[in-house]
Amino acid sequence: xxxxxxxVVDQQIHALIAQGRLEEAEAIVRPLLASGSGxxxxxxxxxxxxxxxxxxxxxxxxxxxxxxxVPGDLSGRFDLxxxxxxxxxxERGWREYHYRYSLSHTTRIERKVQRPRWDGRPMPGRPLxxxxxxxxxxxxxxxxxxxxxxxxxxxHVILEINRESLSLAERCKGADELxxxxxxxxxxxxxxxxxxxxxxxxxxxxxxPGTIPYLSPSPTRVAKWRRRLAKLPRPLVCLVWAGxxxxxxxxxxxxxxxxxxxxxxxxxxxxxxxxxxxxAEAKTPPAGMTLLALDDEIDDFEDTAAILSIxxxxxxxxxxxxxxxxxxxxxxxxxxxxIPDWRWLMDRADTPWYPQTRLFRQSARGDWPGxxxxxxxxLAALRDKIR
Numbered sequence: 001x002x003x004x005x006x007x008v009v010d011q012q013i014h015a016l017i018a019q020g021r022l023e024e025a026e027a028i029v030r031p032l033l034a035s036g037s038g039x040x041x042x043x044x045x046x047x048x049x050x051x052x053x054x055x056x057x058x059x060x061x062x063x064x065x066x067x068x069x070v071p072g073d074l075s076g077r078f079d080l081x082x083x084x085x086x087x088x089x090x091e092r093g094w095r096e097y098h099y100r101y102s103l104s105h106t107t108r109i110e111r112k113v114q115r116p117r118w119d120g121r122p123m124p125g126r127p128l129x130x131x132x133x134x135x136x137x138x139x140x141x142x143x144x145x146x147x148x149x150x151x152x153x154x155x156h157v158i159l160e161i162n163r164e165s166l167s168l169a170e171r172c173k174g175a176d177e178l179x180x181x182x183x184x185x186x187x188x189x190x191x192x193x194x195x196x197x198x199x200x201x202x203x204x205x206x207x208x209p210g211t212i213p214y215l216s217p218s219p220t221r222v223a224k225w226r227r228r229l230a231k232l233p234r235p236l237v238c239l240v241w242a243g244x245x246x247x248x249x250x251x252x253x254x255x256x257x258x259x260x261x262x263x264x265x266x267x268x269x270x271x272x273x274x275x276x277x278x279x280a281e282a283k284t285p286p287a288g289m290t291l292l293a294l295d296d297e298i299d300d301f302e303d304t305a306a307i308l309s310i311x312x313x314x315x316x317x318x319x320x321x322x323x324x325x326x327x328x329x330x331x332x333x334x335x336x337x338x339i340p341d342w343r344w345l346m347d348r349a350d351t352p353w354y355p356q357t358r359l360f361r362q363s364a365r366g367d368w369p370g371x372x373x374x375x376x377x378x379l380a381a382l383r384d385k386i387r
Contacts, residue, residue, distance in 0.1 A: 013029060115191050131161075132194045140327045147174030149192070157175050168324075208353055221302050235383055257285060271294055313333065326354030333360055334357060
């Protein structure tokens with residue numbers, strides 16, 4: 001096969017993937033690789049196709065072959081990392097996850113820090129800079145490890161964090177100093193990205209979840225929202241149906257409010273805590289759904305945390321409020337696509353990260369109706385228990 005032929009096949013396969021015709025795409029790719037050799041781009045496509053169909057062992061084998069063949073391909077190493085972590089293979093998974101930088105979608109978050117990375121050893125009294133780096137949900141999920149790093153290092157820990165999470169971080173253990181991302185930090189000897197802490201500290205599944213909750217709401221905001229929601233009949237169920245549109249997998253994880261129509265039932269009061277472009281959908285809820293739209297009243301994550309602390313449940317797609325609720329120790333039901341983000345692992349209805357969280361997974365690609373039908377049955381049972 002010539003390079004030109006591979007390019008043509010690549011375009012054809014991507015067109016089929018975009019239409020969700022994975023089996024047809026694989027039927028074209030697999031014969032071209034039957035000899036055990038072939039262009040690297042086709043092997044990458046095969047790994048992508050097998051992963052999207054849930055064949056992770058096969059995906060891992062192909063990705064490991066690609067990493068061995070092209071060790072300098074950082075995107076290939078990142079793909080392998082996500083597969084390993086999804087399979088619960090944390091030891092190597094965290095090491096490969098270090099290659100998450102310098103990719104097209106991570107260039108903007110990479111920092112060139114002119115200090116060595118902390119290696120996990122004690123450094124009593126010396127300044128250690130830990131900095132967040134990715135989305136809000138990542139910060140809420142991994143900020144628990146700052147206290148663990150403090151305990152192991154015995155360092156003077158400086159935590160650099162996004163402005164939106166700063167006040168929540170002020171009530172979280174571990175940091176001796178807090179600074180806002182983008183400001184000049186005080187002098188430090190070593191640093192560590194927040195999501196490199198698992199690699200440096202050798203995080204294992206058995207280490208999770210640690211102390212829950214590790215975030216807490218503002219008492220002032222809780223009092224405000226308790227007054228605001230006091231007259232609403234319970235159960236109070238918060239809803240988030242879409243994540244950040246720019247997320248690379250948003251098409252698979254996000255929904256519309258109309259998709260949640262199966263959850264509409266008498267005796268449940270829903271609170272829309274959805275933010276962003278999809279928040280406007282709360283103005284026209286599905287028939288039979290009692291829904292209070294709170295988007296215009298929610299100024300920041302402090303408001304969201306307070307609402308989650310009062311409500312009986314959060315139902316959400318994979319989004320930052322899921323991690324906020326989990327870190328607060330609040331009940332969460334998460335709607336997950338057939339192949340979820342790596343942090344949710346596979347084939348389980350719970351998660352080691354958050355004890356009060358239940359996972360409702362698609363049993364087949366795109367099967368939100370079946371997933372929501374199962375959730376609706378559980379919600380009716382919860383309603384009858386609370387009322």
